[in-house]
Amino acid sequence: MKEIIRSVKPTDKSRQAEIQHKIDLKTKPLGALGMLEEIALKMSMIQASLLPEVGSKGMLVFAADHGITDEGVSAYPADVTPQMVINFINGGAAINAFCRTGGINMSIIDIGVNFDFEADSRLIDMKVRKGTRNFAAEHAMTAEEAEQAVSAGMNAFNMMYDKHKVSIIGLGEMGIGNTTSASAIISAVTGKPAAEVAGRGTGLDDKGLEHKTEIIEKALALHKPDGSDGLDLLKKIGGYEIAGMAGAALAAAEKGVAVVFDGLISTAAALIAWRLNPAIADYAFAGHKSIEAGQKSALQLLGLTPIVDYGMRLGEGTGAAIAMHTIDCACAFMRDMASFEDAGVSEKN
Amino acid sequence: MKEIIRSVKPTDKSRQAEIQHKIDLKTKPLGALGMLEEIALKMSMIQASLLPEVGSKGMLVFAADHGITDEGVSAYPADVTPQMVINFINGGAAINAFCRTGGINMSIIDIGVNFDFEADSRLIDMKVRKGTRNFAAEHAMTAEEAEQAVSAGMNAFNMMYDKHKVSIIGLGEMGIGNTTSASAIISAVTGKPAAEVAGRGTGLDDKGLEHKTEIIEKALALHKPDGSDGLDLLKKIGGYEIAGMAGAALAAAEKGVAVVFDGLISTAAALIAWRLNPAIADYAFAGHKSIEAGQKSALQLLGLTPIVDYGMRLGEGTGAAIAMHTIDCACAFMRDMASFEDAGVSEKN
Numbered sequence: 280m281k282e283i284i285r286s287v288k289p290t291d292k293s294r295q296a297e298i299q300h301k302i303d304l305k306t307k308p309l310g311a312l313g314m315l316e317e318i319a320l321k322m323s324m325i326q327a328s329l330l331p332e333v334g335s336k337g338m339l340v341f342a343a344d345h346g347i348t349d350e351g352v353s354a355y356p357a358d359v360t361p362q363m364v365i366n367f368i369n370g371g372a373a374i375n376a377f378c379r380t381g382g383i384n385m386s387i388i389d390i391g392v393n394f395d396f397e398a399d400s401r402l403i404d405m406k407v408r409k410g411t412r413n414f415a416a417e418h419a420m421t422a423e424e425a426e427q428a429v430s431a432g433m434n435a436f437n438m439m440y441d442k443h444k445v446s447i448i449g450l451g452e453m454g455i456g457n458t459t460s461a462s463a464i465i466s467a468v469t470g471k472p473a474a475e476v477a478g479r480g481t482g483l484d485d486k487g488l489e490h491k492t493e494i495i496e497k498a499l500a501l502h503k504p505d506g507s508d509g510l511d512l513l514k515k516i517g518g519y520e521i522a523g524m525a526g527a528a529l530a531a532a533e534k535g536v537a538v539v540f541d542g543l544i545s546t547a548a549a550l551i552a553w554r555l556n557p558a559i560a561d562y563a564f565a566g567h568k569s570i571e572a573g574q575k576s577a578l579q580l581l582g583l584t585p586i587v588d589y590g591m592r593l594g595e596g597t598g599a600a601i602a603m604h605t606i607d608c609a610c611a612f613m614r615d616m617a618s619f620e621d622a623g624v625s626e627k628n
Numbered sequence: 629m630k631e632i633i634r635s636v637k638p639t640d641k642s643r644q645a646e647i648q649h650k651i652d653l654k655t656k657p658l659g660a661l662g663m664l665e666e667i668a669l670k671m672s673m674i675q676a677s678l679l680p681e682v683g684s685k686g687m688l689v690f691a692a693d694h695g696i697t698d699e700g701v702s703a704y705p706a707d708v709t710p711q712m713v714i715n716f717i718n719g720g721a722a723i724n725a726f727c728r729t730g731g732i733n734m735s736i737i738d739i740g741v742n743f744d745f746e747a748d749s750r751l752i753d754m755k756v757r758k759g760t761r762n763f764a765a766e767h768a769m770t771a772e773e774a775e776q777a778v779s780a781g782m783n784a785f786n787m788m789y790d791k792h793k794v795s796i797i798g799l800g801e802m803g804i805g806n807t808t809s810a811s812a813i814i815s816a817v818t819g820k821p822a823a824e825v826a827g828r829g830t831g832l833d834d835k836g837l838e839h840k841t842e843i844i845e846k847a848l849a850l851h852k853p854d855g856s857d858g859l860d861l862l863k864k865i866g867g868y869e870i871a872g873m874a875g876a877a878l879a880a881a882e883k884g885v886a887v888v889f890d891g892l893i894s895t896a897a898a899l900i901a902w903r904l905n906p907a908i909a910d911y912a913f914a915g916h917k918s919i920e921a922g923q924k925s926a927l928q929l930l931g932l933t934p935i936v937d938y939g940m941r942l943g944e945g946t947g948a949a950i951a952m953h954t955i956d957c958a959c960a961f962m963r964d965m966a967s968f969e970d971a972g973v974s975e976k977n
Binding site: 305306307308309311312313314315353354355356358359362363365366369370371372373375376377379380381481482570587588589590591592593597600601604605607608611612614615616617621622623624625626627628 | 654655656657658660661662663664702703704705707708711712714715718719720721722724725726728729730830831919936937938939940941942946949950953954956957960961963964965966970971972973974975976977
């Protein structure tokens with residue numbers, strides 16, 4: 280695990296000018312493809328190529344349960360986690376529909392669900408434990424479990440990579456209670472108070488939101504996680520699926536594969552990965568703008584701007600899946616569009 | 629032409645509750661798919677089906693020249709219109725790259741370019757005239773030409789429909805000078821002064837923008853187009869590609885095909901179509917948020933919200949092409965996602 284974390288290297292900034300020059304020569308007014316030009320630049324840097332490509336696409340959906348649900352922080356019962364995993368297996372969730380539409384290979388990973396699933400080739404069993412401990416009272420996991428979950432995420436990515444040779448990977452999740460863990464992580468890393476980063480999750484009312492904020496504040500005061508230490512954050516206030524996504528992101532970056540994060544929880548995992556090795560930001564895209572306030576602070580630290588903003592609040596990787604198509608289009612213009620010279624088109628007066 | 633215009637019928641609002649109910653039963657918190665739920669609802673209404681589908685997709689790119697370029701309103705020379713048409717034919721433009729990526733069938737229509745193209749099966753020749761007249765001095769086109777261009781757009785759609793049985797169509801354009809015509813139309817229809825709707829097009833500086841605004845103001849004062857009359861607007865201040873897109877939109881709606889508009893010029897065409905028959909709005913999506921101020925006022929009238937916002941300012945249908953993937957995902961969740969009951973997932977506490 281530590282070897283992979285160390286091996287993620289920043290992209291080679293010395294190539295940036297050459298890549299930008301190629302973008303500027305395309306048959307369009309300077310900058311006219313807006314954000315797609317930034318995406319094309321980043322993909323070119325990641326792949327160290329003037330001909331970046333989104334070939335095979337992958338989506339890893341990590342599922343886990345959270346002891347913190349004992350505190351009544353979610354609008355849905357914890358049973359929904361395993362129920363939704365079964366829904367993923369049967370192809371009936373939103374992320375299944377989006378992956379089919381986008382031609383994205385999808386893996387479902389049980390990294391910590393509080394349920395004994397029947398063996399199924401469509402479910403990867405990497406269960407660390409049947410859910411985290413209640414971090415309002417004790418550490419969410421042991422240090423060994425945190426490392427095991429990060430390693431599991433790395434392995435899940437490597438299985439996808441070996442099988443489908445993906446050049447881009449989306450990271451989604453399912454876990455009732457996980458916006459509480461994610462918000463706590465974002466608060467600890469950004470230094471913003473819980474009240475500024477916590478949101479309504481799957482649908483809390485005002486009273487529920489107040490309670491959730493209080494739980495986060497108390498837990499942070501109790502455990503005093505080190506906001507600069509990814510593993511300490513996971514151990515004290517994390518979730519297994521968050522650890523898994525962080526590990527998968529680092530393993531992907533190590534292989535030069537672009538990583539598309541999704542909403543709030545996925546972005547908390549990005550922060551963990553970034554604390555483990557800040558070079559991850561060079562490989563990262565923010566797929567979807569969350570309606571949860573916490574994401575914005577996290578993305579500012581990471582230097583990322585969400586690709587789409589559909590007011591979704593589902594997680595699962597749904598925003599990442601849609602954003603991948605935009606990244607695909609950005610690479611396509613970079614590869615296939617003619618230059619002014621090639622096409623014999625006149626330049627600006 | 630007039631028969632098709634008359635035949636566009638509003639969608640059946642009596643089905644809305646039933647469709648919304650189906651969306652609400654899907655395995656997700658209420659409203660958690662945000663804008664995709666609105667898109668799914670609209671596609672279901674358009675197709676009068678609880679199982680809406682984006683099957684075959686089309687993109688019509690209309691090209692034409694503009695006499696108004698004599699007034700120096702564009703940052704690029706008018707030669708760029710035919711040069712870019714040749715670029716489209718050769719597959720080297722951004723819209724070609726995006727259509728290939730999205731599996732979208734693309735047609736290129738010469739509806740008024742000031743150039744004699746060699747006959748080519750990849751270019752549809754529907755040229756009305758070699759560019760409009762300079763509407764700073766005289767009407768842009770005759771009434772007959774306006775009707776001919778609208779009819780040509782209808783025919784271009786019908787050719788695409790007959791060949792590819794599309795269920796969704798994007799409308800893009802190329803025409804140096806056409807933001808001036810589009811801004812004039814938007815000003816005339818919305819009643820907003822030219823200074824509030826005109827923008828920098830392909831890249832005017834402050835002085836250029838001021839000049840363009842003045843040209844629009846003078847032309848509107850000279851011709852006094854009737855902002856409620858689509859054909860009068862086309863005749864006095866229109867463009868052949870704008871007329872073509874309006875015609876294509878109406879022909880598509882008449883067949884129950886969803887229409888995805890693009891940036892500023894495409895949105896001006898939407899206004900023309902809407903003045904010819906307001907029911908078009910029931911079939912219309914705004915693909916991309918334009919950085920030109922005029923689009924916002926136009927979309928307010930039409931009741932549309934842009935699907936993507938990438939700060940692009942290229943036209944060609946580029947924003948519409950990307951947005952189609954989102955519409956595809958919205959239909960996919962509507963068709964394929966399980967309900968709480970089907971999946972055995974618990975509902976909210």
